[in-house]
Amino acid sequence: MSDARVTITPLKNGPNLVQGPVRLLGADGKEVEHKDSIALCRCGRSSSKPLCDGTHRSIGFEAAGVDPAAAKSAGQ
Ligand code: FES
Numbered sequence: 001m002s003d004a005r006v007t008i009t010p011l012k013n014g015p016n017l018v019q020g021p022v023r024l025l026g027a028d029g030k031e032v033e034h035k036d037s038i039a040l041c042r043c044g045r046s047s048s049k050p051l052c053d054g055t056h057r058s059i060g061f062e063a064a065g066v067d068p069a070a071a072k073s074a075g076q
Contacts, residue, residue: 013063015039015052024050 006020017039024032039052043061046053 010042010063011039013061014056015042 004021006018006022009017009019011017017037019037022038024034024038026032040050041052041056042063043056043059045055045059045061047055
């Protein structure tokens with residue numbers, strides 16, 4: 001049996017990586033074809049939103065807030 005859950009992983013100072021059976025729709029409501037995983041921009045500077053285009057690296061994006069993975073391992 002396969003795991004059909006969607007997983008969202010915030011990458012360190014980068015995009016939110018979405019993995020699993022998810023549909024991505026454009027602003028026009030049409031489905032956007034994508035690979036098995038999607039990197040969604042978290043820095044707000046991508047020129048191809050909602051997808052990450054790597055701009056976060058060149059602008060030195062530093063994510064604020066708590067890393068969910070770190071919080072979980074710390075029991076938060
Ligand atoms: S997170 Fe990569 S361009 Fe915004």
